[in-house]
Amino acid sequence: MSLDADQIVERRRLRRKVTFWRTLGVLAAVAALAVGVASVAGDSVSASSPHVARVTIGGIIRNDRARVELLEEIGRSRARAVILSIDSPGGTVTGSEQLFDALRRLAEKKPVVAVVEGIAASGAYIAALGADHIVARRNALVGSVGVIYQYPNVTELLKTVGVTMEDIKSSPLKASPNPYTPTTPEARAAVESLVKDSYAWFKGLVSERRKMSDDKLATVTDGRVFTGHQGLDLQLVDELGDERTARAWLAREKGVPENLRVRSWRTREVDSEFGWLLGAARGTVAALGFPQAAEFLTQTARGALERAQLDGLLALWHPRTNG
Incomplete structure (x- = not known):
């Protein structure tokens, strides 16, 4: 009889453990799904109605066919103009060239204005050159015109x-x-x-x-980076400001109403082949009640993975550290 009682207790313990891990897994899945749904549902403006398209260029720039196809889709949409929001240290030369070419093709159909939110260095500055007008925050970093091959x-x-x-x-x-x-x-x-x-x-x-x-x-x-303020005097940028400055330029120069709604366009693919792993990790940490830690984990891991996959000639700003 004692043996049966011990077995019952052990089974209950095991059941509680299984229930705990199942619940944690469900919470992680729900959190990851919520992030995905939020990113899609955040844009209530239809691509078939007049709007201003916003495209974000962040992280390491590499060859990205999905992004090229996204820009081509914007060209076919009813977007009146495109805002290119940039915060990137650059990437591969060929990836930056591919992005520049796609942006110039898009600019033949719709006005494109770049807004440097944090940094547009090296390959990211190549992307900014694809726009018709460049706006940068006063203390954003621009430039780093150069190429490097490291081994x-x-x-x-x-x-x-x-x-x-x-x-x-x-x-x-x-x-x-x-x-x-x-x-x-x-x-x-x-x-x-x-x-x-x-x-x-x-x-x-x-x-x-x-x-x-x-x-x-x-x-x-000569390879240096400059602040947006310095870049204005050096003709690297056209204006200091933010997205509102870009909207004012579009209204003034291209006749695009400032009250026209903005739609953020995103590719349907994850950032890398490890995207599912990063999403799961982020979802689990967020489900445990640490959203800021989840975001930090995602950005840190994504940056490390992207840099690890770079090869060939680079147009990338990466300040050296000593010690």
Whole structure:
């Protein structure tokens, strides 16, 4: 009889544990669903009615076919104008080029104004160049015109552990540079030619779109970032302000009523192949009553994952830290 009683107690404990984890799972799922529903339901303005489209460019810029298709869809919609809200340190050169080209095609159909909310550096500034008008907050960061190619070299580390990497190549510059052998002068020169070629393209884009003198172009293309206030004098931006400033410019220059409602457009795809994992983590933490911690977790993890997936030539502002 005692054994039966112990079994009953143990079963009840097990049932309570299962119920707890099931409830937690349901709460996490509901929280994640609520986030998704809120992001979709937040825009009550129909794409088939006149409106101002808002597109957000944030995080690391990479090749993104879904975003290109989104911009093409906006071009076919009844949007009267497009506000490009930017807060990004840049990304890959090809991803930034793809975004710029898509924005210029869109600008042929509808006026596009960029609003730099926090930072539009490197590849993100390339995106801003795709707009007809650039507005920046007074203390936003803009510029960082330049290209970088980074790769680690662990030659000395391998020596300390007694490891030697050997390879058989079809030619001296195949797979060069690589992290396992010292970089040869020929390999360095080959990479430098890539960087210089992309840098010349970037400088030409700035010169063409911003109509700068040679002296001013030399100043803004040395790799530095500038505040919006500095960028105004250097012709990197057209006005200081925010989205209201952009709406006023659209009304003044393009005849788009300032009272026309804004619709935020988003791609239907998650940010990365790890999006489901980030969403689940965010939902669980939020369900436990820590929404700010959930947001911090999501942004930190997303930034780390995006940077880890970058490769090739970069138009990216990343301040170095010592220590």
